[in-house]
Amino acid sequence: MAVISYRKAINQALEQEMARDESVILMGIDVGGGTGGSGDVGSVGGVMGVTKGLYPKFGPDRVIDTPISESAIIGAAAGAAVTGMRPVAELMFVDFIGVCLDQIYNQAAKFRYMFGGKARTPLVIRTMGGAGMRAGAQHSQNLHPILTMIPGLKVVMPSNPYDAKGLLIKAIRDDDPVVFLESKALYDMKGEVPEEAYEIPFGEANILRDGRDATIVAFGAMVPRAMQAADRLAKDGVKVTVLDPRTTSPLDEEAILDSLDETGRLIVVDESPPRCSLAADVAALAVSQAFDALKAPVGMVTCPHTPVPFAPNLEDAYIPSVERIVEAVKNTL
Amino acid sequence: MQLNRDDLKRAYRTMMTIRAFEERVEKEFADGTIPGFAHVYLGQEASGTGICFDLTDEDQIGSTHRGHGHCIAKGCEVEGMFLEIMGKQGGICGGKGGSMHIADMDKGMLGANAIVGGSPPIAVGAALTQKLRRTGRVAVAFSGDGASNQGTTLEAMNMAVVLQVPMIFVFENNGYGEFTSAEYSVGAPSLTDRAAAFGMPAQSVDGGDFFAVQAAMREALEHARAGKGPYALETHCARFLGHFVGDPQKYRGPDELAAARANDPILRFRSKVADAALLETAELDEIDAEVRARIDAAAAAAREAPLPALATLEADVYVKY
Ligand SMILES: Cc1ncc(C[n+]2csc(CCOP(=O)(O)OP(=O)(O)O)c2C)c(N)n1
Ligand SMILES: [Mg+2]
Numbered sequence: 001m002a003v004i005s006y007r008k009a010i011n012q013a014l015e016q017e018m019a020r021d022e023s024v025i026l027m028g029i030d031v032g033g034g035t036g037g038s039g040d041v042g043s044v045g046g047v048m049g050v051t052k053g054l055y056p057k058f059g060p061d062r063v064i065d066t067p068i069s070e071s072a073i074i075g076a077a078a079g080a081a082v083t084g085m086r087p088v089a090e091l092m093f094v095d096f097i098g099v100c101l102d103q104i105y106n107q108a109a110k111f112r113y114m115f116g117g118k119a120r121t122p123l124v125i126r127t128m129g130g131a132g133m134r135a136g137a138q139h140s141q142n143l144h145p146i147l148t149m150i151p152g153l154k155v156v157m158p159s160n161p162y163d164a165k166g167l168l169i170k171a172i173r174d175d176d177p178v179v180f181l182e183s184k185a186l187y188d189m190k191g192e193v194p195e196e197a198y199e200i201p202f203g204e205a206n207i208l209r210d211g212r213d214a215t216i217v218a219f220g221a222m223v224p225r226a227m228q229a230a231d232r233l234a235k236d237g238v239k240v241t242v243l244d245p246r247t248t249s250p251l252d253e254e255a256i257l258d259s260l261d262e263t264g265r266l267i268v269v270d271e272s273p274p275r276c277s278l279a280a281d282v283a284a285l286a287v288s289q290a291f292d293a294l295k296a297p298v299g300m301v302t303c304p305h306t307p308v309p310f311a312p313n314l315e316d317a318y319i320p321s322v323e324r325i326v327e328a329v330k331n332t333l
Numbered sequence: 334m335q336l337n338r339d340d341l342k343r344a345y346r347t348m349m350t351i352r353a354f355e356e357r358v359e360k361e362f363a364d365g366t367i368p369g370f371a372h373v374y375l376g377q378e379a380s381g382t383g384i385c386f387d388l389t390d391e392d393q394i395g396s397t398h399r400g401h402g403h404c405i406a407k408g409c410e411v412e413g414m415f416l417e418i419m420g421k422q423g424g425i426c427g428g429k430g431g432s433m434h435i436a437d438m439d440k441g442m443l444g445a446n447a448i449v450g451g452s453p454p455i456a457v458g459a460a461l462t463q464k465l466r467r468t469g470r471v472a473v474a475f476s477g478d479g480a481s482n483q484g485t486t487l488e489a490m491n492m493a494v495v496l497q498v499p500m501i502f503v504f505e506n507n508g509y510g511e512f513t514s515a516e517y518s519v520g521a522p523s524l525t526d527r528a529a530a531f532g533m534p535a536q537s538v539d540g541g542d543f544f545a546v547q548a549a550m551r552e553a554l555e556h557a558r559a560g561k562g563p564y565a566l567e568t569h570c571a572r573f574l575g576h577f578v579g580d581p582q583k584y585r586g587p588d589e590l591a592a593a594r595a596n597d598p599i600l601r602f603r604s605k606v607a608d609a610a611l612l613e614t615a616e617l618d619e620i621d622a623e624v625r626a627r628i629d630a631a632a633a634a635a636r637e638a639p640l641p642a643l644a645t646l647e648a649d650v651y652v653k654y
Contacts, residue, residue: 029510029511029513030511030513033511033512033513034513034583034584035513035517035518036514036516036517036518037509037514037584037585037589038584038586038588038589039582039583039584039586040583040584041584043583043584044583044584065517065518066518067479067510067513067518067520068449068479068482068483068510068518069482069484070484071484072484095447098448099448099450099483099484099485133369134368134420135370136369136430136431136432136433136447137429137430137434138446138447138451139433304647305647305650306646306647309645309646310368310369310420310428311420311431311641312420312640313641313643314420314428314641314643314645314646317643318646
């Protein structure tokens with residue numbers, strides 16, 4: 001099997017789905033890049049190079065460079081979706097939902113319910129989040145908790161190249177609005193990815209490692225960190241399960257509860273401030289549904305209740321570290 | 334109004350400080366001493382300098398992701414700026430902001446802004462304060478051609494007219510928003526047509542010419558200070574480098590890149606004052622040397638400075654919590 005990057009896996013999913021289905025279109029700021037310039041139009045392919053090569057292949061009607069107008073980008077994609085297209089709109093950084101949230105949560109996410117089941121909005125919003133790039137307070141957030149709490153939206157957080165491809169193909173074929181939250185820390189992560197198209201279903205957790213001492217639930221870029229923590233713990237004879245829900249909405253509650261039945265100890269790693277986080281959400285699930293199974297208080301490894309700082313040492317301290325995960329697991333033993 | 338010799342020296346010193354600062358940023362970035370990414374103002378020095386030239390510390394500006402030049406023109410100290418951009422202790426924002434979030438309230442600098450279109454609504458609010466407090470001062474929002482298409486900018490323009498606040502919208506049109514040309518992304522015939530349609534006077538000026546920008550800004554200031562509401566200026570600028578330091582810029586042809594460099598606002602200023610015998614070349618060179626020495630010292634000190642104390646991570650989220 002070919003070993004490719006997370007970035008390339010996403011690119012491949014887009015290319016294959018665009019080739020398969022003409023109603024799949026891309027729109028966003030510089031998804032082609034260079035429109036109206038005096039040089040190579042379409043040479044950029046997004047600020048992270050994720051859509052590189054798609055403009056030359058599919059042309060300006062299907063890879064649409066937009067003005068910097070996020071409300072109109074997301075709203076137009078929602079409107080195109082509800083009228084028969086399958087748009088993949090790019091919201092360059094998830095931090096920018098601030099300037100288009102209405103179109104996401106009051107519009108796209110609610111069409112179906114408000115209209116009594118008569119609307120179908122196969123919209124994908126590709127966006128990226130996460131700290132660690134020294135990008136400052138307005139370019140480093142994750143914001144999946146805000147999105148996850150919105151009924152009518154599905155939210156995907158791929159943690160590796162294989163999942164990125166399969167989940168994006170699923171997102172494009174899905175008939176509901178989906179936010180596909182890429183992790184900028186993972187774009188260069190390499191992994192085995194089949195050449196052909198495949199779907200990974202939503203709401204099905206991936207158990208990356210099985211161990212009976214504790215269950216670590218981690219999201220997105222925190223999954224590789226949880227795996228590193230698991231390696232370290234194994235050296236001390238502690239065997240943990242690492243569970244990646246892959247989608248925060250729907251959430252595979254069953255898989256989490258099943259694992260908890262076996263281990264009795266839960267640690268949730270969430271790159272987000274603690275209040276109203278996925279860590280709080282999963283902890284609440286455990287406490288309300290599996291109180292009897294719990295042998296120790298739930299460990300929550302999150303960011304502090306602060307914006308993301310710029311200085312490298314502060315930013316490193318902000319993100320849940322492998323050390324903190326190890327410590328949280330040990331605290332439950 | 335005629336500028337005297339001291340005015341001219343002040344203008345030149347500001348432009349040169351921006352130039353030297355940004356060239357140093359480019360170099361430091363290549364050396365790896367600046368974390369994250371950096372958008373520099375090279376080629377646009379005359380615009381920010383001309384706009385801020387007649388502003389006081391009580392007048393306020395809101396800036397953009399390409400904000401170093403605006404900061405310097407508004408009086409921020411380059412020493413604190415280098416520390417900030419390198420994420421060091423003693424930075425203007427304690428190292429917590431970085432390049433895209435430099436702010437200095439005492440200087441009327443309400444912040445660079447990493448959200449395109451983030452500043453115009455904030456500047457409307459600052460102008461509202463000026464109006465309600467009857468200060469006779471103004472607020473300025475800098476935006477790029479790209480930001481001119483953001484909903485927040487368009488809403489701010491309308492509201493500024495409705496509330497008749499003393500505000501100046503400055504659109505620095507450097508031809509591109511990231512990698513997409515303004516000719517494509519701005520649907521209106523021009524930014525000034527669009528601003529005029531909102532109900533405010535609008536002028537387009539050569540943003541490479543300090544004198545043209547400063548003269549136009551004086552008219553805008555007179556209008557706003559007289560209580561006649563907002564005003565819009567479009568400054569046509571050249572962006573020497575790419576969107577960020579390191580951008581390979583395949584989307585710009587070689588002729589265009591050469592033309593951008595040919596329209597160097599600093600060289601144009603120098604030849605203008607020399608031709609008119611207003612300042613001696615030696616005087617200008619002296620300013621160059623002075624500025625470069627200050628920038629060298631500031632950058633070197635910032636390189637050596639310590640990182641912020643870890644305890645600051647959770648400080649200043651609130652005034653009180
Ligand atoms: C809301 C939002 N959308 C997109 C971006 C990404 N972005 C940063 S700068 C930029 C281009 C801005 O162009 P312009 O306003 O012309 O300013 P210039 O860079 O030319 O100074 C874009 C799209 C952003 N920071 N914020
Ligand atoms: Mg621009």
